Amino acid sequence: MVAPVVPTPAPAPKPEIKANPRAAIAAKTLRNDRWWVSPAISFAVLSAFVIYATWAAFDNGNYYVKPYISPFYSPCLAHICGAAHHGNTGVPPHLSIFGAWWAISPAIIILIFPLGFRMTCYYYRRAYYRAFWMSPPACAVAEPHKSYSGETRFPLIMQNIHRYFFFAGLVFNVLLTYDAVVAFVEPRAASYGGGYVGLGSFVLLINAVLLWMYSASCHSCRHIVGGRLKHFSKHPIRFKMWGVVSKLNTRHMQLAWTSLIFVALTDVYVRLAASGALGHGRWI
Amino acid sequence: MTYDLKLRIWRGDAKGGALQDFTVPVDDGEVVLDAVHHVQALRAGDLSVRWNCKAGKCGSCSAEINGRPRLMCMSRLSDFPKDEPITITPMRTFPVIKDLVTDVSFNYVKAAEVLAFTPTAEQPKAPFRMAQVDVERSQEFRKCIECFLCQDVCHVVRDHEENKQAYAGPRFFLRYAELDMHPNDALDRKKLAQEERGLGLCNITKCCTEVCPEHIKITDNAIIPMKERVVDVKYDPIRFLRRKPKAKV
Ligand code: SF4
Ligand code: SF4
Ligand code: FES
Ligand code: FES
Numbered sequence: 001m002v003a004p005v006v007p008t009p010a011p012a013p014k015p016e017i018k019a020n021p022r023a024a025i026a027a028k029t030l031r032n033d034r035w036w037v038s039p040a041i042s043f044a045v046l047s048a049f050v051i052y053a054t055w056a057a058f059d060n061g062n063y064y065v066k067p068y069i070s071p072f073y074s075p076c077l078a079h080i081c082g083a084a085h086h087g088n089t090g091v092p093p094h095l096s097i098f099g100a101w102w103a104i105s106p107a108i109i110i111l112i113f114p115l116g117f118r119m120t121c122y123y124y125r126r127a128y129y130r131a132f133w134m135s136p137p138a139c140a141v142a143e144p145h146k147s148y149s150g151e152t153r154f155p156l157i158m159q160n161i162h163r164y165f166f167f168a169g170l171v172f173n174v175l176l177t178y179d180a181v182v183a184f185v186e187p188r189a190a191s192y193g194g195g196y197v198g199l200g201s202f203v204l205l206i207n208a209v210l211l212w213m214y215s216a217s218c219h220s221c222r223h224i225v226g227g228r229l230k231h232f233s234k235h236p237i238r239f240k241m242w243g244v245v246s247k248l249n250t251r252h253m254q255l256a257w258t259s260l261i262f263v264a265l266t267d268v269y270v271r272l273a274a275s276g277a278l279g280h281g282r283w284i
Numbered sequence: 285m286t287y288d289l290k291l292r293i294w295r296g297d298a299k300g301g302a303l304q305d306f307t308v309p310v311d312d313g314e315v316v317l318d319a320v321h322h323v324q325a326l327r328a329g330d331l332s333v334r335w336n337c338k339a340g341k342c343g344s345c346s347a348e349i350n351g352r353p354r355l356m357c358m359s360r361l362s363d364f365p366k367d368e369p370i371t372i373t374p375m376r377t378f379p380v381i382k383d384l385v386t387d388v389s390f391n392y393v394k395a396a397e398v399l400a401f402t403p404t405a406e407q408p409k410a411p412f413r414m415a416q417v418d419v420e421r422s423q424e425f426r427k428c429i430e431c432f433l434c435q436d437v438c439h440v441v442r443d444h445e446e447n448k449q450a451y452a453g454p455r456f457f458l459r460y461a462e463l464d465m466h467p468n469d470a471l472d473r474k475k476l477a478q479e480e481r482g483l484g485l486c487n488i489t490k491c492c493t494e495v496c497p498e499h500i501k502i503t504d505n506a507i508i509p510m511k512e513r514v515v516d517v518k519y520d521p522i523r524f525l526r527r528k529p530k531a532k533v
Pocket of ligand 4: 336
């Protein structure tokens, strides 16, 4: 693209839009289908996830069973990971960047990144603006708010930093992929019969794959790989990549939900295995 | 097969109005616009309704059917239960003229505000040579039939009349995106869209995409890409520092 050389003309004064009366219809909506079902589901699933994730993040236990680590606790950047009592499940790999003074759950240090990534995601924004903020609850259903400024002011203007969370998300994807590989190549805890590869290895692998697909289908990703170009024809490789991301992007909503639910399930799995609730079989 | 259909049609004007019940004979295979025409022919000769093509291409017959913004001529009666009344009201977001006819001039004001395509001074004069992939990019946006259903459903103006002055609306974000993506257009439409046309008011809740009869992915392919382009020039400090005065993108 040649940089713009034509200065944008000053916008002409806007003609006044007259607020002539609309049709007098009192009902907030005349929809008679079950428009509330979809926001209700979003509300229920997102609330359940937030409640579970908060509990799991503060729980500070049962997040590791050699060689599986819960995605909520990886990477572990605190001394406490090595110091905590891990019984016969092994000591999780960790860096002691946060020394012994960090006494609460090490998950708190890192969760801001995946949390920020999802909070600023274009899809989740749509979901929670509708389900939680009711702005609007559904199409052609009046919202309850008196005034509306959209994403033009603080705090919602901060949604514009989504691309930074996208890059942070990529770092996490690499780390969680590493965890999945470790789950295949490291020997398992002796108390679980030793050996290599169990169900958990596959759980961690699927989790990593879903997270990669969620990131790859991101709208910011689509923009960065090629969407920002003006000349597709001058950048054939980026145009191809844009095509691939665009295809995935049409499934972004589905990927957002599946990857979200699977992250929670992965944590549940590691937690159950580490606590011994699944027994001590070779397959775990 | 002919059957009797109950309709509740909003009748009135700027001074007031109400839903009025009608029962008319309709045939299988007819559309809501046919039923409205039967009302006009048999029950209320002074019922006002705007239409032209009856083929989903002129964008005139926009209304709200059972509360959902739709084209009357593209809404088949077979999609509705035969024994329940169908409610038809004018588009809510625009001032009513009479019955189902609204004054959509808001959209013409917003259309006039779109700055025309502007080539750079050093470019050869039109016609430009454009590669097929660059042409194809905006084809989707050009399917728009200007029915203004997206403008009607958008809660930014539907629920907040006061935003009308500042907000161009989804139909025109298509135009800003199309021009900003045009290889030969020289204006910077990003800041313009954000600062002058209310792009930031859209909270990407996708109702415009849901109602568009041309199935244009307004939010995914025009609004979100425009929001990302705005981030490039306004909210991304790293890109901001890296940008050279005449950067190639
Ligand atoms: S996505 Fe934006 S433009 Fe479209 S209806 Fe929703 S708020 Fe309006
Ligand atoms: S974008 Fe779709 S809904 Fe909006 S005016 Fe055009 S055809 Fe109608
Ligand atoms: S848009 Fe959903 S992750 Fe970027
Ligand atoms: S009459 Fe032309 S679109 Fe319905």
